[in-house]
Amino acid sequence: MNQADVSKLVSKLRIRVPAEPRKLRNIKGPEGRIDKLRKTVTGLIKYERIELNSNRGQEARQYAERLISEAIRHGDCHKPTMDIADYWLLEKELIHKLFKVLVPRFQDSNTCYTRLLNAPRIIHSRNPDKVILELKGNPYPVLGSNKMNNRFLIQNVLLDAAKYDYRQAKYAEFAKKIVNKEEKIDTTETEAPSIEKQQSDDKLTQS
């Protein structure tokens, strides 16, 4: 078992990090891989929503998250962080955007900073899988399903009724317990209150 590196401290990412990095096929080897990712991260910070091949998108997402978390943790007065931002953002005006726009935007968030969605796929096509990578809080219209929770859908109506019954039964039981206790204190009887089996919901047993 290897010792963890203690020379550096990093914030925890809010996304799932796979154990192994993905190889992005490149003629220049590991250096070319980083170059590719630099371009993607720069594009993401610039346009806030981009469409990519899935493997590159998944990999670039981790680097973008790390970059933003480093910027939030150390701020713009920290020399190594500035170096990192300078290396990763190919267009230098984006460094200002990172520290002045993105850091205030994500400073108090409890979730991850980016979103990765699967792009629609042409069936039986031979194209690679596409994903859409975006920064949260971007000005574009929302992607994905935007279904409103409808109270009048049949499952919601049924569940409302079940909830009412369940709560009533629960309160009744509570009341009974309290009464029993009082009786116990009064008469010092040693009868254990019978535990009623809780009514299970139809919906639950089905699903």
Place this chain on the structure above:
Amino acid sequence: MDNLKVLCSKLIKLRVDHIVTRSAKFTVKYRPPHWYAPKVNVVKDDDLTQDNMQFIKEVISDRNDSQQELESPLVQSISHTSQQWLPTTRRVGLIARKIGNYPVWSNNGKKMQTTLLQVVDNHVIKYIPPEEFKPMLTTERNWREKRKLGCMLVGSETINPSTVTKDYCGLFNSVGMLPKRHLRRFMVSPEAALPTGTPLFATHFRVGDYIDIRAKTIDRGFQGVMKRWGFKGMPASHGVTKTHRRPGNIGSGGEKARVWPGTKMPGHMGNRWRIIRGVKILRVNTKYNVLWTLGVAIPGETGAMCYLFDTVLPLRKLKSSPPFPTYFPSDDLPVEYYDECVHPFSDPTLTFEET
């Protein structure tokens, strides 16, 4: 038109004949056991309101709590079932999770590598006596009459009922339990039967006992002969071209001019059930239900599930009566049990006496 009719009738006959010939050869090879139910996650796409989601969570947590409060049914039944353990009886086993390995030191200063197995929330789900137990079809003819062992279903790790299918959930509902993530059968002697809902603990086994462990090995994918079978390969140089990691010859000529069955060749490696027999238990933690077993050869990666039962090796079989039919839950247990060969970390430094 007539021609067409004739053709059609011929074709129909052809098809029927075809099916008849197929069905004559067709035999039932595998039928899943009757307690097996598919356990695929239900796709959750009902547009529930926030309030109703909360309600479902509340119901689940309530039911979970009520299950936690249930006490072991052994408390009532143990008094009148005073069955004796014999060397021929088979007890129920446990479902455990492999959580890693680390060294412990023995009393003579030797380092031993151990594997940690955590027994997570094990409950007896059901016992099927041998008369009622009708397992899947097999090629053996008189197998069913010989069978004298009952089937005990044990589940581990309670899960959210809304994440499993109705069939799978019903299996547990019929006995009044919440569904478990892992369900496993153990063949037990009728006298070792346990009532539904009995919790099983790591103390089911004692320190110093030997157990067999069945688990799935690490999936390594398609591998060549050097990794899969340990072949030597061929030299890297000395005029060798294009055949450094290849198997070489796979058969001879003459009458045996074919590839013999069982020849070691490249193929899928790992992800198959394997049993490691006669593993010694060195240490037991009763608080977290963890077993320390000797060696690192327990199949599967960290986090894999494994099934533990008493060993069948003749020389390592249980000598004295273990907790039978299982460990009877009681308070005031020591947190740790150590085998006599293990040096506990809380003991003072080892010293050797001059001889």
Place this chain on the structure above:
Amino acid sequence: MSLAIRRTTELIGAAKWFLRRDSRVLSTLPEKVEEPPAELTSKRYRRRFFQNEAILETRHAYPEFLPDPNPNWRNSLREKLERADMLERRSQIDIPEFYVGSVLAVTISDPHAQSKTNRFVGICIERKGCGLRAEFTLRNVVDHQGLEVRYDLYDPTIQSIQVLRLEKRLDDKLFYLRDALPEYSTFSFDMDPEILPEGTPIPVNPVQVKLKPRPWLERWERQELKGVSNIEEHLKEKDRVRRELRKTPWEKYDLMKQYRKTIPIEDQSKIWAEVHNQLQQLQMARKKSARKRTFTTPKTQLG
């Protein structure tokens, strides 16, 4: 009273924050856009951050308490049990704080030796492994013969570990001492422990060793070592060219590679919160016993 303390801590926090702001004003870098609500949250965040930082500093002294960062091998329960076992062992013997480059004396109970104990003194050239697998290697030159002994840190046969000289070196691993002149790794067995005054930071020894001429055991020129002075003398043009070709300057910026090697702050602070108190108590007990020892020794000499 408690309120007053809280006030003072708040003041300190505010002062620190102002200092940071001032430095930012002085620097040429662009200032951050600030909003009144964000200020408050960042202040609170910073105070928490400073408290946390003190606990996190423990990681340098006790790196083996952090688990292996590979997520495939991690399990919270196993790590917890392992830490409990480590602390139990630490309550039995005093395992001091030491670093690569410190000079240690280790006494083990050895069934092979005639007196059943064995003492070795040497410079720590490597610390590796985590949890109960933690190991360290000592190196010394005895009778012109280089020797290295590897020890398990939590081995119950270790009777005592004594730090004779507490210091760090310029590098994380000192394997180059194998190829260096023998005087750099020669330490006498009857060396007296050097006591550092309390509260001083761990000194870094800036000594640069001289390597013997080639052949070497490793290609030291490619490892960017700080503690070697004469590496360039022994290189040929070919080696310099090869070194340039093998350089990987982008790895410094590979953020995910760093991430996969470390344990994140959130996980670390949980671990340190669990073990920090106990470690502190052990350290206090050690100091007390050390003081006692200094008082008792003159008495025995007199008697």
Place this chain on the structure above:
Amino acid sequence: MFKAIVNKLNPLQLSCSFHTTACLNEVRLLTRLRVVDNSEIGKRAMSEGKPPRVICVYNKQRVGYIGDRVLVAIKGQKKKGILVGLKQTQKVKVPKFDSNNVVLIDDNGTPLGNRIHVPIPTILRTILKERTHAKGADYTKLLAIATKFV
């Protein structure tokens, strides 16, 4: 002759500049060893710069481990020796040496010299006691001439 010329040309370069040993540092056939006792033949061989070479390792693996008997070619003679220190990575608490050390013995296990001038691992005491049989060679005599144990 050629070597002498080369040495004269670059006095700093004492040996060849690339490794000729296996990376595992195993003691196997034709490994050069260092004689660490003060036997006459050993001293002369080491001072002349012609260290002994292993020509046989007396065990099944044919790789010498600590305490193993080896047959060495030294100064044109065949002598037996015992490995008392190895370069290879050792188990915990067993010292690893910077050179492969050997002590020359005769067929009865009696050392040829009467002093060993480097430290010797203590584990050798147990190993050599195990190897010694009642009527065979007695290797424990080697322990008596050791000056220091580690």
